[in-house]
Amino acid sequence: MRAGPSQEDIRRHNLGALLRHVHLGGPISRAELTSKMGLNRSTIMALTSDLTAAGLVREELPRETGRAGRPSLVVRPESARVYVFAFDVSPDRLAVARVGLGGVILDRREAVRDRGAFELDELTGALSAFARQMRRKTRDDTVCVGAAAAVSGGVRKADGVVRFGPNLRAEEVPFGEELGRRLGLGLPVSVGNDANLAALAEHSRGVGAAVRDLIYLHGDVGIGGGIIAGGHLLGGHDGYGGEVGHMVVNPGGRACGCGSHGCLEAEVGERALLESAGRVQAGVQAAVQTGIHTGAQTGVQTGRPDGQQGRDAVRAVVEAADRGDIVAQEALSRVGDWLGLGVANLVNIFNPEMVIFGGMLREIYLGSAAQVRSQLTLHAMAPQRERLRLRTSSLGDAATLVGAAELAFAHVLSDPLEVLARANA
Amino acid sequence: MRAGPSQEDIRRHNLGALLRHVHLGGPISRAELTSKMGLNRSTIMALTSDLTAAGLVREELPRETGRAGRPSLVVRPESARVYVFAFDVSPDRLAVARVGLGGVILDRREAVRDRGAFELDELTGALSAFARQMRRKTRDDTVCVGAAAAVSGGVRKADGVVRFGPNLRAEEVPFGEELGRRLGLGLPVSVGNDANLAALAEHSRGVGAAVRDLIYLHGDVGIGGGIIAGGHLLGGHDGYGGEVGHMVVNPGGRACGCGSHGCLEAEVGERALLESAGRVQAGVQAAVQTGIHTGAQTGVQTGRPDGQQGRDAVRAVVEAADRGDIVAQEALSRVGDWLGLGVANLVNIFNPEMVIFGGMLREIYLGSAAQVRSQLTLHAMAPQRERLRLRTSSLGDAATLVGAAELAFAHVLSDPLEVLARANA
Structure with a gap:
């Protein structure tokens, strides 16, 4: 409810907006910027010139366009600099x-x-x-x-x-x-x-780009969540918004690290899957060593070398289920049921356009999509789910x-x- | 990412902002408006003058201020007009x-x-x-x-x-x-x-005024919700956001009108309370007549005259529990447990500053606050609940x-x- 912005505020806003276009959308012609930003050509030229002088973008002739006439210069981010x-x-x-x-x-x-x-x-x-x-x-x-x-x-x-x-x-x-x-x-x-x-990343430049209402579910050891509502990240009063892993889906269910029982994380997290699949003994934590193994400095390394926990152990269960291993199939199916119930609850509460499964949940969802969809049909209201899209992370482990x-x-x-x-x- | 606003946009914005101050905050001096809106005195005078000419506000001398000097005029909404x-x-x-x-x-x-x-x-x-x-x-x-x-x-x-x-x-x-x-x-x-x-009302001029992250829970026959996240109403992709009544809290629990089982509404709604209290026979719906009794045109009438359902029937259970009726106490306690679990889930998901109980849930919460708080302690994460406030609607049935x-x-x-x-x- 403050006064309108000053000319300097407007210039700063426009410089940021132009840079954001280039940063998120990639190389773009001045002509497109003019149309997307609703500013005139001379303003776009002045803004681009300021950003170029600062070394944030550069302008280049586009590659062969196949069209007649003088081509519009393309503005590129100075990614290497x-x-x-x-x-x-x-x-x-x-x-x-x-x-x-x-x-x-x-x-x-x-x-x-x-x-x-x-x-x-x-x-x-x-x-x-x-x-x-x-x-x-x-x-x-x-x-x-x-x-x-x-x-x-x-x-x-x-x-x-x-x-x-x-x-x-x-x-x-x-x-x-x-x-x-x-x-x-x-x-x-x-x-x-x-x-x-990760939710912001998928919303900015992943599978959820341009989706204003999305739920991103992240599986690692536990289950985390990031929620974009009306285009904004749900932060909550103190910044702890989106802790969907601690929604109780199964009262009296499995013990959770948070002290409660039957949380989504307790029923769907790594430990639930590996125990159900008989890969680790219930209630016994694998021996824990402290330390960082910086030997493995490049390439993607996930999980412990012994395969008893971590992403590789989860993948092994999903692959075993895929090969027809009954125990692995049942474990995955059980986890998929609880995941589906959790998603149904979130769909009723948020009415999102998209739910994105990331981290370890990518594999789990792909291995139990039938259970997830069936629980959604049972527990999510039809109007909330009729336009819903379920997707896996497009940025993967980099999200x-x-x-x-x-x-x-x-x-x-x-x-x-x-x-x-x-x-x- | 558009261009800055025009002078006319700014004027319209400022007129609306000033009117909103008067509408939500009540009579306010020009001096206060100057300070709250960050505009200079002559701009405030011009805006006020435009709104006065349109008949939206009027300016008056304030009542005795007890201070020396010329008093600032007070701007009041034209509420009667x-x-x-x-x-x-x-x-x-x-x-x-x-x-x-x-x-x-x-x-x-x-x-x-x-x-x-x-x-x-x-x-x-x-x-x-x-x-x-x-x-x-x-x-x-x-x-x-x-x-x-x-x-x-x-x-x-x-x-x-x-x-x-x-x-x-x-x-x-x-x-x-x-x-x-x-x-x-x-x-x-x-x-x-x-x-x-109702959530917007409590956020605009009720117990949740100035609270940017709140959850309003509304009890009527069913359970509805309105969520303010970061100062904005959570609408969802299609407008159905906030249907917290259909979050499953008790898988395999009581049948819900939505077709699912164990929804918050099914465990906490009017029917759950009245059946648990033995006030209506489980599974048998009270005879339904169609019609509107316009005889009762003024005053607040709630519930059916026979007291078998509606707000009065709910109040009767809460009052009976208060008088020591064991069956009513157990029914209220059971409903309070599920309500508390539902609230704990929402607190984990949203990290709100405040949860407001409105409609029929006002009475139910007041009669089962111990259960609600106990479930919160069991199931909500400490960082999410340590600054949480539980409140009842201040606008009541008018919300x-x-x-x-x-x-x-x-x-x-x-x-x-x-x-x-x-x-x-």
Whole structure:
């Protein structure tokens, strides 16, 4: 209910809007920008010229268009020059990526993590060492404009502290602050819940692009959720919105790490599947070692080498079911039933246009789609489900990292010239 | 990502913002408006002058302030002159109110409704007859600027059709269109889900004012919900967002009118309470007569005269429990347990600042708060509940009507002068 914006506000808004078009949509002609942004040609030219001078975009002649007349210049993001650091901390894995403007993953390192205690020093030390290695390989004219991390836990909005993360064994950890200090780039490190950030990633540049109401369900050791309602991420009062994994679907059911019973996570998470499939003994946790195995620095490594837990163990159950293994089929079917009931509840509550299954839930959904759909038919109201689309993540295992990168780019997209000037200072 | 607004856009925005301040906050001095809106004094004076000339507000000297110096004029809404019609259609009751700018209920009529089929002609006939009676009593200089209805059902966003309403026995009913035709005021009638509108009402001028993340739970025959997330009503893709009554809390539990089993509505709704308390025979629906008893035109009438169902029957159980009736206490306790589990799920999913119990749930919550809180402790994560407030509706039975009035005022608040000019034409 404030006064209208100043001319300077409008210019900043327009610069950010143009950069966002290029960042999310990729190379685009000035003519298209004119039409998409509803601004005249001279304004677009002035904005583009400012962003070019700052080194955020460049203009090039398009490739052969096949049309007569002078072609409109194409505006491209300076992906190789302007980048952010994106971090991802999940129970089994650490990942760091250098992501260029436009969402291009330029470099990426990973390490296997054991499911031990959350050792802040060790973790931030390993992550910042990766970042330094990558930074040493960059050209002199590159500029880092932001950094952000996805963590498997709840992040307090007020101060970015990791308030809880049972599967990380984290509680009240000032993770972003410490990582920022260790990085030594003079940049704050924003922190977000991994499923929330993956939801943003799928909404920005994945299967949920242009979908204003979607639910992204993330399976790792536990089950997380990110909800886009009316085009905005559901954050909640303190920042813990979207914890759908702790919706009770089966009162009195399996014990959950949160202290309750019968949560979606308890019935559908990794442990439920592996125990039902007889792959681990119920109630006995696999031996836990603390440590980060930085030997595995490149390539995607998931799960423990012994295959007793982690993504590979889950995949093994889905593949066994596919080959006709009855025990695996029954386990998958049971998990699919609870997953379907949970999805039906969320569909009734949110009336989303799309539900996206990501992380480990991608495989589980693909192996139990019949159960999920059948539960939806039983429990979701017809008007809510008649236009619903069920999809798997299109960004796959990179979704959380891509989401962290989007969070890191947020500053430069809201005030491009100021952030770049600061980064170059 | 469009261009900045024009001067005319800004003026319209500021006029609407000023009128909204006066409408929601009541009489306010020009000095306060200057500070709250961040505009200078001359702009506030010009805006106020435009709204005064249109007859939407008036300026008066304040009552004795006790302070020296020339007092700032106070801007008041023209509540007696500018009004909307608000309608409410619930299973047991029809209500119509004439509501003045500022949210003042100027006149109100009600009728008992039997739980029969949804007879569109009869319903819209009765509602428009009430409106005509009220209109005949108004002064010549009054002006109706909008009309809206709350219905106990899901309303399709695209066309305002009542898509479903099992407790009203409505399906695919073009209710707003027909009511608009019968009213004959040349005004469209906006239609919204009753719990959604009550949530907006509590968020605008009730116990949830200034609360950006809240869940309003509405008990009538069934259980509805309205969710405000980040300051916005959760609408969903088609407009059916907030149907929390059909979240399954007890798989394989009581049959629900939606076709599923164990929904929150099935375990907590009127029928569950009355059956558990032995007040109606399980599985046998009380005889249903179709008709509207317009004899009871004024005063609040709820429930059937025989007390076998409706709000009075629910109140009777809560009162019996309060007097020590063991059967009633056990019924209330059972319902409170399921209500608490449902609330815990919603708290985990949304991380709201406040949960508001309205309609029949006000009484049920007050009679079972211990159960609700105990389930919350068991099933809601500590970070999500540590700052949570549980409240009862402050607008009471008027919440749905007040919410419908807010929906009806939406047009005049977004473009005051244009809407008033049209209404006066």
